[in-house]
Amino acid sequence: MATTKKLAASSAGAAGKADVSSAELLSYYRDMLLIRRFEEKSGQMYGMGLIGGFCHLYIGQEAVVVGIQSVLQPGDSVITSYRDHGHMIACGMDSKGVMAELTGRRGGYSKGKGGSMHMFSREKSFYGGHGIVGAQVPIGTGLAFAHKYKGDGHISATYFGDGAVNQGQVYESFNMAALWKLPCLYVLENNKYAMGTAQARAAAGELFQRGEAYGIPGVQVNGMDVLAVRAAALEWAEYVRSGQGPAILEMQTYRYRGHSMSDPAKYRSKEEVAKVRAEADPIDNFRKLLLDQGHATEDSLKEIDREIKVIVTEAAEFAQQSPEPDPSELWTDVLVEA
């Protein structure tokens, strides 16, 4: 029987600061804030007509990806859905290249041919960026398969949502990952909604237990607390890396913005959103912790704010200055020329 564990009431303070230096803690703050400011800027640029199509913001969920990525090693694979800007930034991809892809310019990670939902970086082992809900789960499982086949000691971090977890292919993947003991860390980002459908209206049972029949351990984690995420990730990435098979981390998190930009948000109340923001914001709370525990001063945090503002402004400028792809690019990259 798999061990599945419901959320233990964990406060940020409780989740061991022992193993982490102040500098590292500050880097989490910096990464979360960069994602938030980047996403706010994306929303603004969308509003100005500079970004087209779908644009899914990650605001509210920053602690999940920053906490998970903090325990991964270079060479570990990462894959997620279309809500991917935060993951790319947390993987160390350049904000400029991400933003320029949003604006559809040649300086973007996919030369402007992928858009918000489709970016990749071989260099950072980031495998997208997928628009079909749930499809990244077998692909991420296949990345884990390749790690095991090659015996390179790496793992695959495969992110997906509370909506995606109802797709059949997720269970096909769980079965094979458990059967073949693939080094796959499944990160289920339960932000409570799949578009306009609340979790309870779409999913029977507890999500962290969805691997139980396959013997996959699952735990529920406070995904609004970067240190709680990190603590769980440390334990379970190690488990996955040691060859014992996959694990499922259900991150209890929340998306503040609409599903994509044009979301009337009639399916939840403003009060609900305001309450989460006021009580559980991953950045505000972590900021407080850094100050309370003496890891930072108001001034040092202000300095980080300023630094991030520059990065985001430069990314936005680059994304507007970078030219559109050359028309000849229409015909390239359809096939690899042998």
Added chain:
Amino acid sequence: MPIDILMPALSPTMTEGKLARWLKKEGEAVKAGEALFEIETDKATMEVEAVDDGRLGQILVAAGTEGVAVNARVAVLLGEGESAGSASVAPVVAVNVPAAVAPVAAPAPAAQPLIDDEARFYAQTSRRTVREALRDAMAEEMRRDQGVYVMGEEVAEYQGAYKVTQGLLQEFGAKRVIDTPITEYGFAGLAVGAAFGGLRPIVEFMTFNFSMQAIDHVINSAAKTLYMSGGQMGCPIVFRGPNGAASRVGAQHSQCYASWYAHCPGLKVLAPWSAADAKGLLKAAIRDPNPVVFLEHEIMYGQSFDVPDDPEFVLPIGKAKIERAGKDVTITAFSRMVGYALTAAEKLAAEGIDAEVINLRSLRPLDTATILASLRKTNRLVTVEEGWAYAGIGSEIAALVMEQAFDDLDAPVARVCGADVPLPYAANLEQLALPQPEAIVDAAKSVCYRR
């Protein structure tokens, strides 16, 4: 510097909206992410959030104003120590209007190596069934490249549902010859991930009928990702298995998927007929850095042909083979139908019609040059396929010759296809539903205006 707050667009098509109400007052402090005002469109009411910390300066558009243009200034956000009086420098934001692009035609496909080159491999051959040729191709490529592996249902211990993978488990072990659960969508996706991760998977579909469960990964994940990634994410993978009608297995087990897959850019689609085709094309598919759909035929598995012994017998993808030269009419066919076309050609010869039979081999890319050259000679064309006519391979070829060789046609193109019905079970009906050599003979005669 004060920041202009602009009227945002909530969708790519929105040009104006109503500023319904302000949620902050002039002079009030705001934090990044806090809602500033509400807008209404025909579809929705939404809050607009501040993108920076500051204080709300002058409100330029009053609550309740209708028809506010996207990107119009609606207020000013003041930074620390700034007053409403500070000169507000409007950041001129150019709205992104894509430059008009004249329609560009797809570049012409690169010249292909000469087809006659193939002949030299036939100096030394062995008699092989299609089944053995496919197995040999996989075994040779697995010896050559440690990253090549096979996965699918019953491919290992059972030795293949149709015995195509016979002996592979014994030679290469369970790490590289992998029995999967019955989970097409899952293992197709997993194999795509493995290909992204640096391996070269060969995925066997027990039959292509079951690939419909997995077609999302074949097309959305394998075929499109290279393009969507600006060329970064190649996907070297082969999806192979029997395609089309076997014998008396009913509608769900008897479909031809040639036109489904050939429709999609980013894929290569091959359909061997002979054992030599099977070996030379499968080796090419495994070595190709792109996703390849490899359509075999169950009824061909047991048939024997001469196959070149040279392990470097690797056929070019995108090249057809003229199986029988002729001057009166061109017949294109692929997979099992090549044999039918050859049978038809013999019958036609007895009636004084000299048919040229083209074994297409590659459906995407299609060897347009060989088809057009043949048509220039014969001026008449019959296409043959087991699948349905509607939007089929024959339709594509007909359109192609109409566009590129209209003046070479002395008669309308004739398509010989499967009947437009789900394939029936009864022996007589099944026979009626599938193209038979007689139908090809009739079509050839009709385009030659004989009889």
